[in-house]
Amino acid sequence: MSATRHRALGGGVNHVLDYLRRMQAENPSFFYAIQGDNDHTGGSIFWADATSRMNYAYFGDTVIFDTTYRTNRYRVPFASFTGLNHHGQPVLFGCALILNDSEASFAWLFQTWLHAMSDRRPISITTDPDRLIQMAVTQVLPETRLRFNRWSIFKETQEKLAHIYQSQPTFEIEFKKCVNETETINEFESSWVSLLERYFVMDNEWLQSMYNARQQWVPAYMRDTFFGDFSITERNIGLNSFFEGFVNASTTIQMLIKQYEKAVASWHEKELKSDYDTTNTSPVLKTPSPMEKQAANLYTRRIFIKFQEELVETLANPATKIDDSGTVATYRVAKFGEEHKAHTVNFTSFEMKANCSCQMFEHSGIICRHILAVFRAKNVLTLPSQYVLKRWTRNAKIGDMQDEHATELPNNSRESLTDRSNTLRQEAIKYVEEGAKSIHIYNVAMDALQEALKKVSSAKNQSPVSAEDGALSNGRNQELHAAGDTETVACQSARGSHQSAFYFY
Numbered sequence: 001m002s003a004t005r006h007r008a009l010g011g012g013v014n015h016v017l018d019y020l021r022r023m024q025a026e027n028p029s030f031f032y033a034i035q036g037d038n039d040h041t042g043g044s045i046f047w048a049d050a051t052s053r054m055n056y057a058y059f060g061d062t063v064i065f066d067t068t069y070r071t072n073r074y075r076v077p078f079a080s081f082t083g084l085n086h087h088g089q090p091v092l093f094g095c096a097l098i099l100n101d102s103e104a105s106f107a108w109l110f111q112t113w114l115h116a117m118s119d120r121r122p123i124s125i126t127t128d129p130d131r132l133i134q135m136a137v138t139q140v141l142p143e144t145r146l147r148f149n150r151w152s153i154f155k156e157t158q159e160k161l162a163h164i165y166q167s168q169p170t171f172e173i174e175f176k177k178c179v180n181e182t183e184t185i186n187e188f189e190s191s192w193v194s195l196l197e198r199y200f201v202m203d204n205e206w207l208q209s210m211y212n213a214r215q216q217w218v219p220a221y222m223r224d225t226f227f228g229d230f231s232i233t234e235r236n237i238g239l240n241s242f243f244e245g246f247v248n249a250s251t252t253i254q255m256l257i258k259q260y261e262k263a264v265a266s267w268h269e270k271e272l273k274s275d276y277d278t279t280n281t282s283p284v285l286k287t288p289s290p291m292e293k294q295a296a297n298l299y300t301r302r303i304f305i306k307f308q309e310e311l312v313e314t315l316a317n318p319a320t321k322i323d324d325s326g327t328v329a330t331y332r333v334a335k336f337g338e339e340h341k342a343h344t345v346n347f348t349s350f351e352m353k354a355n356c357s358c359q360m361f362e363h364s365g366i367i368c369r370h371i372l373a374v375f376r377a378k379n380v381l382t383l384p385s386q387y388v389l390k391r392w393t394r395n396a397k398i399g400d401m402q403d404e405h406a407t408e409l410p411n412n413s414r415e416s417l418t419d420r421s422n423t424l425r426q427e428a429i430k431y432v433e434e435g436a437k438s439i440h441i442y443n444v445a446m447d448a449l450q451e452a453l454k455k456v457s458s459a460k461n462q463s464p465v466s467a468e469d470g471a472l473s474n475g476r477n478q479e480l481h482a483a484g485d486t487e488t489v490a491c492q493s494a495r496g497s498h499q500s501a502f503y504f505y
Helices: 002-009 012-026 050-059 103-116 131-140 150-160 162-167 170-180 185-198 205-212 253-280 290-298 301-316 360-364 369-377 411-435 439-462 467-473
Strands: 031-036 045-048 062-066 078-084 090-097 124-127 145-148 319-324 329-333 343-348 353-356 500-504
Touching: 012 031, 012 045, 012 253, 031 103, 045 050, 045 103, 050 078, 050 090, 090 103, 090 253, 103 131, 124 131, 131 145, 145 150, 150 162, 150 170, 150 205, 162 170, 170 185, 253 301, 290 301, 301 369, 319 369, 329 369, 343 369, 353 360, 353 369, 411 439
Parallel strands: 062 124, 124 145
Antiparallel strands: 031 045, 031 500, 045 090, 062 078, 078 090, 319 329, 329 343, 343 353
């Protein structure tokens, strides 16, 4: 299969490899690897630039593995690893050309990607429902919570049950309601049985198979794990949000790199704009609460808006104490007129800790209205630090990488590239703010910027490789063959594949 796919792609694969070699030569932190035979024609290709590797250090708690090419019949077998940055925007963690759809090939890909990310495993990963991918994830990331994308399941269900969808128009609505709107496992189980009985589909094989896999796609089973979702239905979309509009079924291998670079540049620009808006504009506060003001200064703009929605809702969701053991108090929180949808919050005053039956904080990293209602009742005026995830704050990429997700990126990459990038970004934001205050200052700023650009280009062309960059590149630009090399062997399939692998970084 790999040879056939390689022939179909023609010389475009060499075009991609030439690009990867050039990028690695320009930046020692650029990583790429080739699976296959010595002629590099038989296996898959993976790459991740320095920015992707650094972004993973900050935002690698939850990952999306996109293989849209398999379901949408893309001309190029292009896959990507993405996540969410501090603005809730897609962020890239690496890309691949998968020239061989097999369990061993996917296992190699996950092992290689993990190696590039310094073997730091994510908390969760979302993929399309696929047996080969599931087996590879189970093998390589056994402790990572695997979730199947609901959008894919809903789409496939519509195809499998086309006759029911046509004869029973309300089935789709009730099916999605059963999945999306049930908050507890018991509620889902009851609703599922009722749905199947009502439409006489108790023996349907497809629905039975989906039920058997329910713990990997039904929200009620996933609430205790961080996925970065802000709402139950928010992630009910396709997985290709980073490359949507850039790579599609008509993209050829010759076009791929250009479209890849356009997507990277576009999302980088959007992140910079969101950084600027967060730093230089102030949100409208809706309450006199000191906690709201605190959150406005801590969170990025989009995350603050989500928090603000929860805070404002506390006005309509009073907390009623129903039990108090002395150390832990239990509260019932419900919206006026919706007491049947009440949630339970356990609150420990001494530790200033609370947990809610809705598990929104565990799932999204943003505190829920129910806990905030209890804080309001207990006169807790500021957010306890344990309820502020750094990954959602405006300082997510400033300072040390998150302790709870410590990375082992090479020290020179972490300490120099990260610090330099962050410092330049912050100074650039200040420069833009000052430089736009008047036409005269703008013209001066533009002249100075052009002059600075010339100096930077000149320094780049004249400067030798620094000691720290040399330490990363020396001895690392060679092909590493499987025989006798522990790093390479570690990235082989556990099934005993005899393929060789080549790392470049």
